[in-house]
Amino acid sequence: MKKEKYVDNMKETSLIISASKIDSVKIKDITKKSVRIYDGGYIGIAGGIGEVSTEELEKKAKENIKNKIPYEYEISKDKCISIDKTSEGMNDKELLSEGEELLSRLCKENEDFIFSHKITMMERSTSLSNDENLNLSYKDKSICTELIFKEKSSSSIFDGFIGYEGRKYNREQYLNMASRILKAYKNEVSLPLEGKYKVGVYMDSCEELFLQIFSKDLNGRTFKKGGSIFSEKTGKKLFNENFTLMQTKNPKDVCLQPYFDMEGTVTEDYSYNLIENGVLLSPYTDKKTSKLYNLKNTAAASGNYDEVPTLGVPTLKVKPSNKTLKELFNGEEGILVYIASGGDYTSSGKFGTPVQLAFLFDGEHIIGRLPELQISSDVYKMFNEDFLGVCSDSLFGLEGGKVMVMNMDVKNMK
Template sequence: MREKCTMRINVSAVSIEENRIDSFRRGNTLINTFRVQEEGILGIHFQQGEISDEEGYARARQNLALNRPYPFTLETGVRSRDMTERVLTNRQLMEYTEEALEYVHSEFPEFTLNGGFAQSILYFGQENDRGLDYSSRDCTTEFRLSFKHKESRELHDGWFSIGQRDFDMQKFRAMADNYLTAFGLSRDFPKEILVQMRYYDLLSLLAGSLNAESICLGTSLLSGRLGEKLFAEHFSLAHDVSDAECWNTPFFDGEGVVQKGDRLLYIENGVVLRGYADKRIARKYGVEHTGSACSACADLPYNGNVNLRIKCSDKTVRELLNGSLSVVPIRYGGGGFNEKGEWVMPVQLGYLCDGERLLGRLPEFTLVSNLFDMFGEDFIGVGCDNPVFHDKSILVRMRLGKSRG
């Protein structure tokens, strides 16, 4: 049996330095992985750049001699998904960048911007002799900018980014207004520290802990605890590559597996249901196969392909705050989780916020929490709207650690 995996990445990017357009670059990358399976052995050939299918499969067949075991049946299915809404020309990328810089310079001349504006077009395809024919395409744009006040001694004070499929300059302006206007206003901490942030950075340890192999080996914080209610009643976590949740992500995994509805729950109403396992891990440990294989370009597929999403509330962020104010970390680093699940994060720039509007800058501070509290008794929810970040916001109660200095 033969199988081919294809990835095409087309990037156009404008680089910004010191409020000026510094450069423009284009990059086109084509990656093909050819697989030949015979008697439970998989031969693989990885090729960056053009190659004929005939030659690619011939080289993969030669690599059967490496004797890499893969005793699994290849998948079937036909499906195509294209999330593209708009593709900008190179001229439009430049013009939007110029317009954005002109706006910030005229409204906020005291700030210097660095970063860039980029458009990425990603295509993923997978096909085999059993009739599998999957393709996934997406096109996204992202402004990612750091900002520095003219009186600051820092290399940069903060940053903001906005990703869109159909670029809207008004949304960029609104975000710039929100972040840069609030920088000049000083605020004190509210009585209760309700942290509002993108939740992806908080999921790293939980994602690792849900690895079925780690759970079986006893090295996960969730080992021996499947079926237990470890988190909040209103906390649910799923692998989700549905149209609503995908962002440059295909609907199939590295072995061509697709979940029903493009979604699979790992934690439901606080209860840990399962860990994630590709075909190899599922067979090795006798656990549920969850379709979580990454496509290794030059090797066997490996476990770890999860696009984790927290279930959103039916309330907006402001409604979840219920009249309270939130703390929004903007520039933070130098911390994270330890092996016990404790989380400490120094924040160099944070804002006070009403859930939508940034109200002013807070003194530097350190946030303290742990894995089971932030998604347990301290978990407030994820808003159904996307203020501040043009992305989903989580609300979590946290504590302030020792101040710097």
């Protein structure tokens, strides 16, 4: 019989904003615990929220072994790692005064707009340990500004957002980002022609939409059962030489996500390349999928704290190139996709999406707001001959701010 303990604490302090003023402050502090017992090829789990004793959870987990839930995989062991990223950035006591100052400056410098939604400080502490010498812990803290803007003369419920999530919040950089977006928003422009354009995809808001085909079709089970567009293509060069897609838990790439998965698997550099220099290497997997199909375990086990870990969708990132955004656009006018939703891929890989907010852009200057657009392509074009790269710098100088550039078909929706 082997015992494993999981503890996850999340603290949130949120400034709720309405009509450009802080309306209220909400605080959450939630601790989730679970104990897993492994015995005879079975797993028993018990979990609780708040002040619950480990001894009581262990007792219940032992009782739950009787349910005979199979778990026939070796538990993680002999690994002790502790990572703490909480020293970076402000503390929650400074959040209220910072929020008040930020809103004051935003309103003063952008008098034609109203701001709402929230600013949140989050701090997370997660650990997983067992009696096989596994002791993993992760602490992180970030600030997330989710400000919706509405032009005072607009009849819409909202017109856009100014978002940031990271550990190194900087007020002046954020205000500069807001100024660039709002100035461009007020300057209505049009596309001279429909056709193929350089399209820069703002990954902070559009990453999930554009990478959803990989999230779905690189699932190890779907991949090996033949239900993926990429099935039977392992080892083949399907994409551009400069296209590398990685599953990542590295703190350099993500905030508030432990570097280990729910089974305690840790990969080298806390990431794993699924596609490298255009070559398909592997789907993403957990222990079960890895064993069942003789695949490398990529550490994609997920699940709630009190459930048996199962294969989840990991965070996927495209590796940045060595070119800046200016270099990728090379002086050409193109399109910056800032807000896009409602798009999808077909089963054959064709892609299309409406773009609710796009700007005319030349790699440096956000020139003006374009009318609503429709963009389209194909997965084997977008990430192959039409793929230009992800910029090495940040669009707004803040953390994140990556832009993926490719050639796509563009047309006006109106």
